[in-house]
Amino acid sequence: MTLTACVGRTPESRRIRIATGSPSGVYYAIGSALGRLSTRELPATQADVMVTAASAENVRLITSNQADVGFTQADVLVSGAGSTPGVAALARVYDxxxxxxxxxxxxxxxxxxxxxxxxxxxxxxxxxxxxxxxxxxxxxxxxxxxxxxxxxxxxxxxxxxxxxxxxxxxxxxxxxxxxxxxxxxxxxxxxxxxxxxxxxxxxxxxxxxxxxxxxxxxxxxxxxxxxxxxNLLVVSSAMREELAFDLARLLMERRDVLAAAHPAAERLDIRSAIATEPVPLHPGAARYYRSVKP
Structure with a gap:
């Protein structure tokens, strides 16, 4: 699933599975738009959008390696023992x-x-x-x-x-x-x-x-x-850094497309996106936000 940047080499193909929610819900609207963007604008990438019961199921799918990206409420990831292990955030999307x-x-x-x-x-x-x-x-x-x-x-x-x-x-x-x-x-x-x-x-x-x-x-x-x-967009902590970087970049640079799919995405901005506590930012996403820090 690594994006190969070497000159003269064909990028290795990668497939990402995006766990969303009900077809009439916000997760599905924004997730579908993100999937289309990923397929169209990221080299050698095919995104599949999954209809799910939403947050708790999405986290389970990610931790069991049945999905790569998922939307979830932050409270689903928080317990008395802290945040769910093995999960990192790409962004805080909206409330x-x-x-x-x-x-x-x-x-x-x-x-x-x-x-x-x-x-x-x-x-x-x-x-x-x-x-x-x-x-x-x-x-x-x-x-x-x-x-x-x-x-x-x-x-x-x-x-x-x-x-x-x-x-x-x-x-x-x-x-x-x-x-x-x-x-x-x-x-x-x-x-x-x-x-x-x-x-x-x-x-x-x-x-x-x-x-x-x-x-x-x-x-x-x-x-x-x-x-x-x-509400957070989360991935496995083991996701390749290059892919997490690319996905965080799409969220910020193509916010207009996501907002056209659902107005909730209008709330995406760099300052709020990094406020994912207590779930840590994925290192690839953190690297992207540092690269565009005002």
């Missing part, structure tokens, strides 16, 4: 915001109002499921029977809510989430304020959690504050 989506004319106005309701907590293997599991734990709502849980991805959650099969769903993603925006254009839904739980999440689990606002422009709904967590 994921945790959405709790319910009907605007319904009775659910707070997290506690979910008691006794049927709710999707995110697909098994997703970053949403990790964050929601921690949120319910600090809210003392994680015991069996408090809520009727469903483990649905974004697409299935959208359909289930519109069919009145569930009372609400959680999804963590960059603004705006296309599926949620489309759902709200068809009927009236709202985002529930979850910001009061950030302090408990920070003290119990990790300081990666912060408060961010969902502005009215995102979904044409009243502005609301919620839980946010940094």
């Amino acid at each position: 994921d915001l945790l959405h709790l989506v319910v009907r605007a004319d319904g009775p659910i106005k707070t997290l506690e109002d979910l008691k006794g309701r049927t709710v999707s907590v995110g697909a098994h293997g997703s970053g949403t499921a990790v964050t929601v599991g921690r949120l319910l734990a600090v809210a003392q709502m994680s015991e069996s029977g408090v809520i009727d849980r469903r483990e649905l991805g974004l697409d299935d959650s959208l359909q289930a809510l519109s069919r009145f099969e569930i009372d609400g769903f959680f999804f963590s993603g960059g603004l705006p989430v296309a599926g949620i925006k489309q759902l709200n254009s068809q009927s009236r839904y709202r985002i529930v304020d979850l910001s009061k739980w950030v302090g408990d999440l920070r003290s119990t689990y990790s300081e990666v959690y912060v408060v961010r606002s969902v502005p009215i422009s995102a979904y044409q709904t009243p502005p609301v504050a919620t839980i946010a967590v940094p």
Whole structure:
């Protein structure tokens, strides 16, 4: 997978597998654009985009050498023992915001109002499921029977809510989430304020959690504050330095193409990209950022 730069030699071909998420989610939009750029602009490179359950599955695929690049929420990589071994970051891409989506004319106005309701907590293997599991734990709502849980991805959650099969769903993603925006254009839904739980999440689990606002422009709904967590593009620590350098360069130099795929990529910039703590930057990515440091 090394890019050979010697004059007169054909570069060795390399294939990169990019683990994303739901086809209607931010990971897939930006990951697909990155895959097309990699295939088109990096010599002898073929990129394959993988549809997955998102963050937690993506990390598992990378650590088991079944994927080369993956998107993940930072909290998935953090435990009491530190960050996940064998994983390094290419960049901090944007912040994921945790959405709790319910009907605007319904009775659910707070997290506690979910008691006794049927709710999707995110697909098994997703970053949403990790964050929601921690949120319910600090809210003392994680015991069996408090809520009727469903483990649905974004697409299935959208359909289930519109069919009145569930009372609400959680999804963590960059603004705006296309599926949620489309759902709200068809009927009236709202985002529930979850910001009061950030302090408990920070003290119990990790300081990666912060408060961010969902502005009215995102979904044409009243502005609301919620839980946010940094979103990282990660690779195996064993990735060749040349490839990590090339991928970091594409992220920065072709940000316009990525942003055309999804507005969340507009938040990419060198100063924020290197803020991947507690996950270390890959040496190849770090070398790229040093080379373009103002």
